Amino acid sequence: MHLADHPARRRLSAALDNLSVTFHGLTAHPDEHNCDCHWGSSEELSLLKTPDVELEPDLLRRTWRATDWSDHAAVLRRILPQFARVLVAGQAEPLFGLEEAGYSFARGRWERWPDDHADPVRKFLHAWWEQSLTDPDAAVPAHQVFAMCAEASGTLGPWLADWEKQTGHLSNRRLAEAAAEWEYELLGDSLPWRVCWYEHDEEEMRAELVAWLLGHAAVRLRESDAPADLQHRIRLLGLTGGDRWTDPHWPGHRY
Structure with a gap:
């Protein structure tokens, strides 16, 4: 199959086109303003x-x-068609992490928009997330897309559910890559990305991610022959205090 025929890529392309149609002709509020010194002219x-x-x-x-x-919200609708394509291309260049882009979505409260505006955004996020898991040429690492979608929506559930449906070799590899990126912060009882929006519960997200890694993800990592040391580091998330630090497979992280 040619990469151009990749189903996730076709779905993402359709979602991007839908954003362009949906938000065509929209602008920021006529009275919108910002600081000449700190934002622009x-x-x-x-x-x-x-x-x-x-x-x-x-x-x-x-x-x-x-x-x-x-x-x-009006500013976000104005830039969304271009912004989404920049995100997918890996050209957003956030200062810290891609969750900052999710913060921009959250500030726009897109989930409260009328259905004819909110649904295209939701379809775009799910299409991009699926593409990051299944397209070998995806420009943005899956763990970064996941953090962005989590911050955009304030929840992990829909994105973890999508991951559970994608059980192919590449999706399993993306899981191992994400677990390797996340284990250091999670073993220090922190979420592996910055939660920027005040309405989002960082501790709730961390607990949900740990529970998923210990349950569904641990089985997949084992069945896909992920490195043994990575499997042990995920296992250690189920231990607390001295039981974690004195385990023979404790990686020696310092916090």
Whole structure:
């Protein structure tokens, strides 16, 4: 099968096209403003009030990262078609992690939008997440897409459910890669990404991720012959205090 025929890639392409159709012609609020010194010029601001004009990459980055728009939802709708394609291409360039992009989605409260606006966003996120798990040419590592989707939605459940449905070799490899990225922070009882939005419960997310790794993921890691030391580090998440630190397979992490 040619990569162009990859089903997840076709689904993602359709979701991106749907965003472009859905948010075509939308702009920031006419009275929207921002600081000339810290965000950008009045000429740049006027572009956000002009529909369908492609933004220069640095302007797009400053726009989605800004936290002080008076109507962030309108700004997000204005930039979403371009923003989504930049995300998928791995060109968003967040300062810390891709969860920052999820924070921008959360600030826009997209899940409260009318269905004809919220559904295309939801379909895009799920399509991108599936593509990151199943497309060998995905531009963004799956664990980063996962963190972004978690921060965008404030929940892990839908994304973990999608992962459980993807049981192929590549998805299993993505699981091992994610577990390897996450184990250090999780063994220190921290979530492996920054929770930026105040409405999201970091401890609840951490507990849900640990429970999933100890249950569903541990079985998959074992059945897919993931490295033994990685399997032990995930097993250690089920231990606490001295039982964890004195286990013969404790990796010697210092916090």
